[in-house]
Amino acid sequence: MNNKVSIIVPIFNSENYLEKCINSIINQTYKDIEVILINDGSTDSSIEICKKYAVKDKRIKIINKKNTGVSNSRNIGIDNAKGKYIFFIDSDDYLELYCIQKLIEKQKSDDVLVRTKFYNDKSISLYRREDYLTKIVSGEIRGVSWGYLLVKEKIGKLRFDENTSFMEDTIFMFKYIENISEIYVLDEILYKQTANINSLTKKGNVERKIEGYFYSIEKIKEELKKNNIYNDNFQKLIDYRKIKIFEAELSQINEFEDLKKILKNKKIKKSILEIKNLKKFYKFFIFLYIDNNVILLYLYIIIRGYLKKIYNRRPKWTF
Numbered sequence: 001m002n003n004k005v006s007i008i009v010p011i012f013n014s015e016n017y018l019e020k021c022i023n024s025i026i027n028q029t030y031k032d033i034e035v036i037l038i039n040d041g042s043t044d045s046s047i048e049i050c051k052k053y054a055v056k057d058k059r060i061k062i063i064n065k066k067n068t069g070v071s072n073s074r075n076i077g078i079d080n081a082k083g084k085y086i087f088f089i090d091s092d093d094y095l096e097l098y099c100i101q102k103l104i105e106k107q108k109s110d111d112v113l114v115r116t117k118f119y120n121d122k123s124i125s126l127y128r129r130e131d132y133l134t135k136i137v138s139g140e141i142r143g144v145s146w147g148y149l150l151v152k153e154k155i156g157k158l159r160f161d162e163n164t165s166f167m168e169d170t171i172f173m174f175k176y177i178e179n180i181s182e183i184y185v186l187d188e189i190l191y192k193q194t195a196n197i198n199s200l201t202k203k204g205n206v207e208r209k210i211e212g213y214f215y216s217i218e219k220i221k222e223e224l225k226k227n228n229i230y231n232d233n234f235q236k237l238i239d240y241r242k243i244k245i246f247e248a249e250l251s252q253i254n255e256f257e258d259l260k261k262i263l264k265n266k267k268i269k270k271s272i273l274e275i276k277n278l279k280k281f282y283k284f285f286i287f288l289y290i291d292n293n294v295i296l297l298y299l300y301i302i303i304r305g306y307l308k309k310i311y312n313r314r315p316k317w318t319f
Contacts, residue, residue, distance in 0.1 A: 005033045005085045005100055006152070008077030010070045014091035015044040017194055022049070024094035026057045030101035035060045036077045041067030046091075071160035071168050074145070078155060086150045092194045093146070099190035103149040111181045115148040116190040127183040130229060136170060137220065137237040139244070143170025147191040154179050161219065166212030174223045206249050207262050213245045214271040239277040246272065247285065251305050256298060263292050 007025055011018065025035055037050045037060060047064060054060040063076060074088060085107070089095065099116060106114045118141070127135075135141040145160075146169075160172050177183070221238055224230040246268075253259050262268060269290075278286060288297040 002084045003032055003104065004083035005030065005087055005104070005149070006036060006077070006081035006083035007033055007087045007089060007100075008036045008038065008074060008081065009089055009091050010038050010040055010073035010077070011042060011046050011050070011091040012040040012067065012070070012073075013042045013044045014046050015042075015049060017092035017094075018046055018049045019053075020194075021089065021091050021094050022053050022060075024097070025089070026053070026059065027097055028095065028100045029098050030104055033059055033100065034081070034083055036063065036080055037061070038063045038065070038073040038077055040065060040069070040073045069162065069165060071162045071165070075159045075162070078152070078159065081152060084152060086152050086155065087148070088146045088150075089191070090146055090193075094192050094194070096188070096190040096192065100149075102186055102188070102190060106184055106186065107149055110151045110154060113148060113150070113177065113180045113183045114186070115183065116186050117188055118142055118147065119189060121185060125185050125187060127185070129177055129181060129183070132183045133174065133177060133224070133229070134233070134237065136173070137224075137234060137241065139241055143167060143173055145169040145172050148173070150176065161216075164212045164215050164219075166209060167216035167220075171216055171219045171223070174220055178223075178227055206252050206258060207265060207268070210246060210249050210262065210268055211265070213249070214242065214268065217242055217245075218271075236277045239275045240279070242271065242275060243278065243282050243286070247282070247304075250297075250301055251308075253298075253301060256294070259298055259301075260294055263289070263294055263297075 009021065009025070014021070022035070022037070025033070035057070037054075039047045039050060039062065047062075050060075050062045054062055061080070063080065065073075065076065077088075078086060085104075087100065087103075103114050103116065120142070132141065136143045154176065158172065158175050160168050162168075164171075217238060221230065221234075224234055250259070250262070253262075272286065272289065275286075285297075285300060288300060
């Protein structure tokens with residue numbers, strides 16, 4: 001019986017983290033694994049590290065390609081995976097030694113999706129599909145693809161959307177969850193993240209990031225509608241998510257001219273105008289944006305950021 005787990009690792013310039021990541025994989029207590037290392041055109045020593053480990057462990061397969069992004073890397077990994085199960089891990093993260101074994105032990109049915117606990121998970125360990133999707137849309141549960149034990153047969157022809165670099169995990173997981181009934185969450189955090197300041201979502205052009213996030217949110221909305229589970233509650237959650245992302249990304253702007261570009265962006269404006277549910281707190285903010293009042297909007301962003309810093313520095317009283 002094939003219970004092999006294909007562990008897919010997209011790699012781009014990860015020399016500072018890669019050895020810890022690979023060591024945590026090949027030392028797993030569950031031994032029936034294959035490790036697919038996909039070098040996405042790294043310009044550092046990542047490929048040399050991959051080759052060194054491939055000599056030590058025959059379960060490792062290296063795929064070397066030009067830089068085409070993480071979604072393409074994951075898709076190539078799926079295409080080359082031989083295992084019954086697929087597990088994604090980022091190259092700057094690592095696993096606790098019992099991670100794969102504990103996931104396998106809880107995988108009683110292909111209709112149940114099993115994952116490791118995330119740091120912000122609540123006490124609930126078993127979710128129905130609709131409840132889980134709701135929490136992903138709201139942002140209460142992170143829409144990521146790593147940390148899950150996926151069944152390759154359930155993935156089928158599903159692949160990551162290579163047209164976006166923002167929330168592509170969420171789009172993929174939404175489509176995957178359509179084919180399962182429940183999600184089981186382990187009671188331990190067995191997938192460990194390493195803070196990587198070079199992460200794509202932590203830097204980059206704000207205008208491009210907003211466009212990317214809004215594109216992905218629209219794809220999620222399409223998926224909900226296609227499965228006849230879209231309703232007023234989902235509409236409210238999506239509207240709230242959009243406005244939160246928009247405000248958060250604008251807060252990263254340091255240049256007056258960058259804000260002017262976003263005000264002129266017709267795609268972004270169209271998406272904002274489609275918001276139907278707007279909390280009172282955000283009405284003045286959106287009014288300034290729609291009115292193209294670049295000076296007041298810029299001041300709003302600066303003042304809001306300053307107030308947030310004060311709030312975060314406040315004493316945490318305990319009684």
